[in-house]
Amino acid sequence: MTVRIGLCSVAHLHADSYAACLNNLDDAELVGVTESEERVAEGREKADEYGVDYFDPDALLAEVDGVVVCSTNADHLAWVRRAAHAGVDVLCEKPLAPSVEAAHEMVDLCHRADVHLGVAMPLRFSQPARNAKTAVENGVLGDICFLSGTNRGQMPGSWFVDEAESGGGAVMDHSVHIVDIVRWITGEDVREVYAETETRFNDIPVEDVNLLSMTLTDGTEFVLDGSWSKPDEWDFWGDATLRLVGTEGVVSIDCFDQKIKQTRDTGDPGIRSVFWGSNPDEGLVADFVEAVAEDRPPLKTGADAVNDVAVVEAAYESANASESVDVEASEITSATN
Structure with a gap:
């Protein structure tokens, strides 16, 4: 078919x-x-x-x-x-x-x-993220005590910096990726958010810097830097990393670490990094095609994604109020969906 x-x-x-x-x-x-x-x-x-x-x-x-x-x-x-x-x-x-x-x-x-x-x-289809999920499920880390993630990239411009079209800046664009894999790996939701945001790197009407300090439903602390902090001249668009600290061990993943640096003195000179690892987008698209053929939900469902949006909404509320904000229980859906 x-x-x-x-x-x-x-x-x-x-x-x-x-x-x-x-x-x-x-x-x-x-x-x-x-x-x-x-x-x-x-x-x-x-x-x-x-x-x-x-x-x-x-x-x-x-x-x-x-x-x-x-x-x-x-x-x-x-x-x-x-x-x-x-x-x-x-x-x-x-x-x-x-x-x-x-x-x-x-x-x-x-x-x-x-x-x-x-x-x-797509990060659910990143091999490093999948390896981390397997390690947690097998109890390799013991009890998880702390999580720290980054999704720092270049400022995308265009409609991404128009709040009417995007809904916000770097918090809206970048937070959901790492929040999603933390929920997927741990099986816990985000219960509370404290956020600080600012516009520091670009002359744009939305935030390009953000730091989220979160508490999961089991009490684990989770911090995330999802800023548009990479300059246009950077050798690679950005990163997607997560560090999981447990009672029995630590796992650090970088979803785009499989790359080599290339130096050029002709054409478009400079140093750039070329990613050679498996492409998470391929897994994402293949899963959707398979889901359509089998009449089943894709791995990441819309119902589950409501939670990610609730975290972003709470982060903006926190940044405006300069205080921690609860992610409303009525907006939480199961992290295992």
Whole structure:
């Protein structure tokens, strides 16, 4: 069976990677691209680049078994609503939504339409993250006492720094990746957040620095730096790391540590790092294609992702109030979903 997949919007930087992954899968076909009225020219350009047709939204949804939503954060709800009404499974770019209210609405829409909603959290398919999860499950670390993570990258610009389109800055863009793998590895949710944010590295209207100090539901402390702190001239876009300290041992992972440095004095001179490890996006896309074929939820469900959005919402509330904020129990979903 060949699973037919479409791309709903190509506004997100990850669209190129997902298109390449779909084109490389034997059991999937990238059927085409569609875009919002404001971005039709961009959509047509990307369709040509990917070697597929450009469709109007309703026409694409009528041709596919599933779609990957790569729009601005603010447009996630509209695209998911459209796909749900068409009875098409969805893999939505992270974060699921800029607000808990919108995230819940997306989950409810898909539930009522009996379609599966997944969220693009590729670090669950990173081999270092999977090794850490296996170590925790096998009791290698004993009881986990402390977690420290980073997701520091370059400032992406474009709509990412327009709060109306993104919902926020670096907290919105980067926090969810490491929060998700901590919840996935430990089986615990985030119960309390204290956040400090600032704009220090770029002349932009949203925060590019953030430090979150969190407490999990079992009392474990967890700190995260998810800043846009890498300069444009940096040799690699950023990092995704996690250190787990237990009573019996310590595990440190860097999801993008498998790279080599390349020095050039011609063309585009300078030093850059080339990643040679396994591509987590490939696992993410393959899981979605398999989920559509088997009529099952993807590994990361929309219902589970509501929790990540609740952490982000609490972080912004904390930063504004300069005090710790509880992540409301009513907004928590099971970390094992």
